[in-house]
Each structure stands twice: as C-alpha cells, then as structure tokens.
Amino acid sequence: MIDFAFADTAAVAQETAPAWMQYGPLVLIMVVAYFLLLAPAKKQQKAAVKMLNELEKGDEVVLANGIAGRITKVGEKFLTVEIGKDTEIKMERRPGIISTKLEKGSLKDL
Numbered sequence: 001m002i003d004f005a006f007a008d009t010a011a012v013a014q015e016t017a018p019a020w021m022q023y024g025p026l027v028l029i030m031v032v033a034y035f036l037l038l039a040p041a042k043k044q045q046k047a048a049v050k051m052l053n054e055l056e057k058g059d060e061v062v063l064a065n066g067i068a069g070r071i072t073k074v075g076e077k078f079l080t081v082e083i084g085k086d087t088e089i090k091m092e093r094r095p096g097i098i099s100t101k102l103e104k105g106s107l108k109d110l
Contacts, residue, residue, distance in 0.1 A: 048095040055079065060102040063091070068107055 055061070059071045063081065072088060073080035079097075082088050091097055 045095060048098075051101055052093065052095055052098060055098070055101070058104070060104060060107045061098045062100040062102060064097055064099050066099075068102070070107060 062068045067083050069081040069083040072082045077093055079091050079093050080088050
C-alpha cells in the first residue's frame with residue numbers, strides 16, 4: 001500500500017510544467033496591466049503638471065470641484081482664483097486641482 005502512494009507522487013512530479021510556463025501568464029497579465037492602466041495615468045499626470053506650470057494671471061479655469069473662475073495671482077505654492085465679484089479663493093498649487101483651462105472670454109459675467 002505504501003508503494004502505491006509513492007508511485008502516485010512520482011507520476012505527479014513528472015507532469016509539472018516548466019517554470020516559465022507557470023509564471024508566463026502572470027508576467028503577461030502584469031505587462032498588459034502596465035500598458036492599459038499605469039502608462040495612461042502617467043501621461044495624464046504629466047499633462048496636468050504641464051497645464052499647471054503654464055497657468056498665468058487672467059486665465060479662466062474650471063477647478064476640480066466644478067467651480068469656474070479667473071486666476072488673479074499665481075504664486076510658487078498657491079493660486080488665487082476669483083469666483084465671483086469680490087470673491088476670491090486661495091488654493092494650493094498642485095496637479096489635479098485644475099480640471100479644465102477655458103478659452104479667454106468664456107466667463108464674461110465674472
């Protein structure tokens with residue numbers, strides 16, 4: 001009876017696939033995930049940083065929370081955005097805070 005148990009394990013050990021076949025699909029999934037998820041996110045982040053660096057006084061923007069306004073001051077760490085008559089907000093200058101840069105003249109009532 002013990003001989004049969006050893007015989008079964010020996011047969012199973014011979015049927016195992018090579019290591020590259022076992023880990024190949026996992027590596028393939030990781031490569032596909034990189035190109036579908038991480039690469040576009042990096043590209044979007046670079047575009048947000050570029051837009052943030054190009055902002056200047058007078059630009060009209062839509063903030064990440066949906067508020068539209070005109071930039072009145074651009075500092076090294078903060079932006080001041082006029083969102084209404086005599087109403088300004090000071091925001092930290094970081095990627096993602098500005099969702100859209102509008103064309104000049106889009107906010108005529110402001």
